[in-house]
Amino acid sequence: MQRRYPASRTGRPRSAAADTAILAATRQALVDLGWSGLTLSDVAVRAGVAKTTLYRRWAGKNELVVDAVAELFDELTLPDRGSLAADIEGVVLQFAAILARPEARSGLMAVVAEATRDEALRERIRASIVDRQKRLVIAGRTRAQQRGELPPESDADRSARAVDLIFDMVAGSVVHRTLVSNQPADEEWVHGLTRVLLSGLAASAR
C-alpha cells in the first residue's frame, strides 16, 4: 500500500512519515472508538499533525479508513504447503487472523456499507483490498493446475466465473463467520470449509 503523489517538480514534498503516522493513528482510533466514534480531529491529534493536513490528503473519513484498513491486507501471501487444500487453509487462516483484529472488524464493514452509495469509494476498495485477495485465488488455482490437482481450464469465460464464485465463497464465508456469526474461524472450522469447497469443486467440475 504505497500512496503516490503526482511528482511535482518543485516545492516542499509531503512528509511520508506523516502518512504512516496518520494511517496508524486511524487504525488505533478504530480500535478505541469504532467507526462512528472516529473523528478526523481525533486522528490528527493522535498522529501529531494538523487537522488541515488530513483534509489536504484525503477527501474524508471513508477514504482515510479504506487506506488504513487496506494496509492490514498487505501481509496476505499465498503459502506453498504442497497441496491445494493446505494452501487454501493457510491463506484463509491468514485472512481470518486479519479479520480478528478489531481495527479490521469495525473498519472493513463500515466502508463497504458506505461504498454502496459511492461509486468512487467502491472502486478504491476494489483496487486496494478486493483485487489483492482475488489475485491469491487465481495464483492458487494456477499452481494447483500445474500440480495436476485441477484440470487446466480452456474456456477463459468459464474460468473467470469459477474464480469469482470461489472468491465470494471463501471470503464471504470467513467474513460472515467472523463478523456476523461472531465466532472464530479457527483451524477446525477452516478445515471443514476447505473440505466442502474442494470436494464440491471437484465434483461439480465433472
Next chain:
Amino acid sequence: MQRRYPASRTGRPRSAAADTAILAATRQALVDLGWSGLTLSDVAVRAGVAKTTLYRRWAGKNELVVDAVAELFDELTLPDRGSLAADIEGVVLQFAAILARPEARSGLMAVVAEATRDEALRERIRASIVDRQKRLVIAGRTRAQQRGELPPESDADRSARAVDLIFDMVAGSVVHRTLVSNQPADEEWVHGLTRVLLSGLAASAR
C-alpha cells in the same frame, strides 16, 4: 417483527401507526441518504412525528436501523420445490432479492460494523435477523433428511457445527457477491453456488 412494549395497564398507549411510519421512513432515508447521511431528525420529519418520540422508543440510530432492516427479512420463507437443491436455490434467490434493495445494502453492513463494538446491538441483530435465517437452514436440512436426500444425523454436536458452516457459507457468499463484489446473485450464479455446496456436503459426509 412485532415490537412489544410492557403492557402498562393505564395511560395513553403508544401509537402502533407511528412505529410503522417511523420504520418505513427509516428505510426510505437509507435509500435517499445512506447510513452516514441518515439523521434521526430527518427520519422524524419524514414519518410525521416529533424527534423526541423517536428517542423515547429507540436508544439511537443503530437500534432503529436494525429494526427497520429486520422487517425486510420477514418475507423470507422456505419454499417446497421438491428437492434440496431447488429449495436452497429458492431461498437464496429470495435472500439475494432482499440484498439487492438499497435500503438493505446500506443499512445491513453498517449495523454489522457498529455491532463489532456493541454487545447489545450484536444480540439484537442475532435475534431479529440472523436467527431467522439460520432457522431456514435447519428446516431445509430436516426436510431433506425426511426426504432421504441427507442421512439422518445422530450426533447433535456434529450436526450443529454442520448447520453453522452451511449457514455462513450460504449467507456469506451471497452477501459478499452482492455487496463486496457488487455483482448480481442471479439464477446462474446461485445455481453454481448450490451445486458446489451440495456436492461438497455430500462428498464430505462420506
Next chain:
DNA sequence: GCCATTACGCTACGACTCGTAGCGAAAGCA
C-alpha cells in the same frame, strides 16, 4: 546562496447534528 513553490501548523469560523429537558395538550383506563 537566493527565490519560487509547495506543504505544514495553527487559529477561527458558520453551519450543522446530537441528545435532553420542560411544557401543555391528547388519549386512553377506572
Next chain:
DNA sequence: TGCTTTCGCTACGAGTCGTAGCGTAATGGC
C-alpha cells in the same frame, strides 16, 4: 371525572464538520 402515559413542540449546550487565512518550513531550480 380523575389518573396516567404518550405526544408535539421549543429551546438548549455540546460537539463535529470542512474551510479559509496566515505565517513558517522544506524542497528544487537558477
